Amino acid sequence: MSRSVNWKAALIAGGVAGVISGLVKLGWENVLPPRTPERNKTNPPQRLLEQAGIPEKVTHATYTYSGEQLPWVSYVIHFGFSTSFAMFYSLAGHYVPMIKMGDGTLFGLGVWGAFHLGIMPAMGTVPSAKDQPAEEHVSEALGHVVWMWTNDLIADEVYNKLNKK
Template sequence: MKKNFNLKAAIKAGTAAGLISGLVKLGWEDVLPPRTPERNATNPPQRLLEQLGMSPNLTHSTYTYSDQEMPWVSFIVHFGFSVSFGIIYEVLVENSQYLKKGYGTIFGLAVWVAFHLGIMPAMGTVPSAKEQPKEEHLSEALGHIAWMWTNDIVGRELYRRLTEAKQEQKA
């Protein structure tokens, strides 16, 4: 860890960045949907929770907004994942010159490869990488780039502001 590293500021910055980047990723998927409607009938967060023993009634629970059914349980998993990786990335990037290369894009692609091509297929949460359509690979790969790039920009700027504010208070 670097000498003047502020873990509390990194966690705050990573949390905010994760929430904002989670919104970016949701928006991305509206423009380039990664799954067909049939495959999205039970989306990966819902499927994962069902694999962990939660009932389909709970995993498919929704709230209504603007006459549309919105999957609140999926959103909790989506934003939980995004915030967790926002924090992990912010802590790591503030302590590693290597991770700063690519402004989060390389890290985002690595997360996509690890989870969408490796871990989730191995768990049976999503089909194997070979069975996933090209459109899914394109949407998820580019979406993970945009997601983590957003984490990088927002997280690093918030961390800078939070730590500068602390330094100004000490002066």
């Protein structure tokens, strides 16, 4: 366990890593889409916001880029989730090194399992794990592994640079 942790550097490093890993996760989902087009008409971030009482006109708000309608509200939730977990991981890893086992890959699998197999199905945000297609499990599990591995790599590099190590 580290005795002297630069909290500011750890949180900045996690924030930077979270933005980059969020982009990696979006790219991953373009290669291995986790949901069918029908199920993606209202994606999990949109559904979660609707469950919180936010109207569809807000949850499905888009912007246009290169002729495509893109769900900016979903992206806010996506990057908020990514940066929050990356900042937690970056800071907590200094105090509980065990969470960094496998360079973030095991932590990523844990986040996937907790949210995609447990919390979101229990809340009714996504179908129960047994009712999700195998392709969704593969995409999300591997995507979370790559996402957290990216967080581990980037956060460590940025933290070390900020501390000039």
